Amino acid sequence: STALIVFRRDLRLVDNPAWSAACAAHAQVIPIYIHAPGEDSPWSIGSAGRWWLHHSLAALDRRLRAQHAGLHLRQGDTLEVLRELVRRSGADTVYWNRLYEPASIERDTRTKSALREQGVAVHSHPGTLWCEPWQIATQQDAPYKVFTPYWRKLRTLLQPVEPLPEPVVPGWQALSGSLPLSALALLPRIGWDSGLAETWQPGEDGAHELLEIFADDAIGDYAHARDLPARHGTSRLSPHLHFGEISPRQIHFELDLRARAIDAKRRPDIEPYLRELGWREFAHHLLYHFPHTPTDNFNPRFDGFRWAAADQSLIERWQHGRTGIPLVDAGMRELWHTGWMHNRVRMIVASLLTKNLRQHWQHGARWFWDTLVDADLANNTLGWQWVAGCGADAAPYFRVFNPVTQAKKFDPDGTYLRRWLPELAAAPLALLHEPWKDEALLKRSGYPAPMIDLGQSRQRALDAYAALAR
Numbered sequence: 001s002t003a004l005i006v007f008r009r010d011l012r013l014v015d016n017p018a019w020s021a022a023c024a025a026h027a028q029v030i031p032i033y034i035h036a037p038g039e040d041s042p043w044s045i046g047s048a049g050r051w052w053l054h055h056s057l058a059a060l061d062r063r064l065r066a067q068h069a070g071l072h073l074r075q076g077d078t079l080e081v082l083r084e085l086v087r088r089s090g091a092d093t094v095y096w097n098r099l100y101e102p103a104s105i106e107r108d109t110r111t112k113s114a115l116r117e118q119g120v121a122v123h124s125h126p127g128t129l130w131c132e133p134w135q136i137a138t139q140q141d142a143p144y145k146v147f148t149p150y151w152r153k154l155r156t157l158l159q160p161v162e163p164l165p166e167p168v169v170p171g172w173q174a175l176s177g178s179l180p181l182s183a184l185a186l187l188p189r190i191g192w193d194s195g196l197a198e199t200w201q202p203g204e205d206g207a208h209e210l211l212e213i214f215a216d217d218a219i220g221d222y223a224h225a226r227d228l229p230a231r232h233g234t235s236r237l238s239p240h241l242h243f244g245e246i247s248p249r250q251i252h253f254e255l256d257l258r259a260r261a262i263d264a265k266r267r268p269d270i271e272p273y274l275r276e277l278g279w280r281e282f283a284h285h286l287l288y289h290f291p292h293t294p295t296d297n298f299n300p301r302f303d304g305f306r307w308a309a310a311d312q313s314l315i316e317r318w319q320h321g322r323t324g325i326p327l328v329d330a331g332m333r334e335l336w337h338t339g340w341m342h343n344r345v346r347m348i349v350a351s352l353l354t355k356n357l358r359q360h361w362q363h364g365a366r367w368f369w370d371t372l373v374d375a376d377l378a379n380n381t382l383g384w385q386w387v388a389g390c391g392a393d394a395a396p397y398f399r400v401f402n403p404v405t406q407a408k409k410f411d412p413d414g415t416y417l418r419r420w421l422p423e424l425a426a427a428p429l430a431l432l433h434e435p436w437k438d439e440a441l442l443k444r445s446g447y448p449a450p451m452i453d454l455g456q457s458r459q460r461a462l463d464a465y466a467a468l469a470r
């Protein structure tokens with residue numbers, strides 16, 4: 001018999017439950033990708049994500065070709081395309097791995113029942129997370145809203161499990177009508193993407209290379225170095241995880257295996273890293289149970305918060321890394337150039353936008369959505385609501401990051417600042433963190449004066465939060 005396998009954000013052949021199940025049960029398989037960004041509305045894939053997707057689809061197709069198969073590429077309404085392919089191929093079963101965004105759940109539920117009505121079997125598999133979002137509940141059988149107890153519970157369920165091997169393709173049915181990748185028009189028309197190409201290798205091979213580098217060089221010092229933006233102290237696996245080029249199960253198994261090969265005294269502690277993957281699970285747990293949170297405050301008390309009126313010129317200065325606050329500008333420029341930003345710096349730029357500038361967190365979430373290669377509805381929503389203070393288990397409202405203190409603490413020798421702010425590269429360290437202290441430096445370098453007074457704006461934010469608390 002013949003099966004269709006719909007690849008979505010599971011762009012890998014190893015440890016892919018839907019792909020393995022289909023290859024095991026059918027004589028012929030047809031791997032397909034259907035580009036339907038409108039079906040994810042209002043969170044259709046952003047520009048940096050499209051760049052990644054293009055290269056990841058190319059990488060997946062290359063891997064399939066090594067097995068004498070190929071990816072059937074289509075564009076259009078998912079259900080219509082599947083109906084047509086079922087009819088033309090004679091397939092009796094459709095496979096996919098589950099997604100958890102509200103729009104995807106709605107689409108998949110509808111597609112599944114329509115195909116079943118037509119007599120086509122549909123199998124959905126868990127391939128994205130360690131644990132399905134509904135598998136973990138409090139003693140009262142409610143969703144968790146606080147990370148630490150959630151993680152405690154999840155951790156008891158996690159064992160290193162050997163990943164599924166890449167299955168042998170039983171037989172491939174080549175169907176006519178596959179689009180060339182270029183027809184999806186995922187790449188930008190104006191070439192702003194050279195920084196992305198310098199930084200990343202989308203696809204399974206790129207993911208495993210990063211995992212190896214991380215496991216060899218960084219995991220042992222992760223708990224400390226993960227806060228230092230100048231260092232490669234984190235795994236940078238986020239875009240690969242988002243597009244499903246690697247699974248948490250693969251990462252866990254590999255790190256555990258390597259750690260156990262090292263004698264107990266020098267063995268790296270992998271727990272702090274697993275815990276961060278736990279935040280990814282928690283974000284998906286929250287998105288699944290509270291599907292309104294990408295646009296609405298998790299905590300409804302914040303619905304009465306007095307945001308400042310949207311100020312496009314302020315927002316643009318923030319977006320373009322021209323705020324005059326070095327750590328914020330360095331982060332925003334890192335984002336623009338590479339499609340990624342260090343986690344600590346994400347918190348700081350988000351705090352400046354939502355607290356010092358009191359712009360609604362949605363403005364920031366939208367900009368990240370378009371510019372991050374790892375833009376992920378669950379993680380991005382959690383991150384922004386956490387910083388703004390309106391999320392589940394959020395940062396307390398009075399926590400306004402001070403970007404100067406943070407830079408002195410986490411980038412003490414200014415390596416990160418000099419890397420992303422070339423106009424300040426020659427500034428002495430004493431001024432690098434606070435260039436406004438020397439007007440001549442600002443004039444000479446062209447670096448802008450700060451757009452706000454950090455102290456006063458902090459106080460205004462605290463006052464607004466205090467008004468909310470009353």
Ligand code: FAD
Binds near residue numbers: 234238280281347376
């Ligand atoms: P590592 O430190 O190597 O962590 C490993 C993995 O754990 C990450 O790849 C990621 O999948 C997960 N992870 C780590 N920290 C978090 C976290 N705080 N929340 C959820 N998952 C986490 N992450 C995204 O993947 N997509 C986003 O769109 C996104 N938006 C964010 C927005 C804001 C305002 C903030 C503060 C954080 C956001 N994050 C987002 C979380 C975090 O910054 C990134 O996951 C992390 O920087 C990715 O780098 P890494 O792979 O080297 O992380």
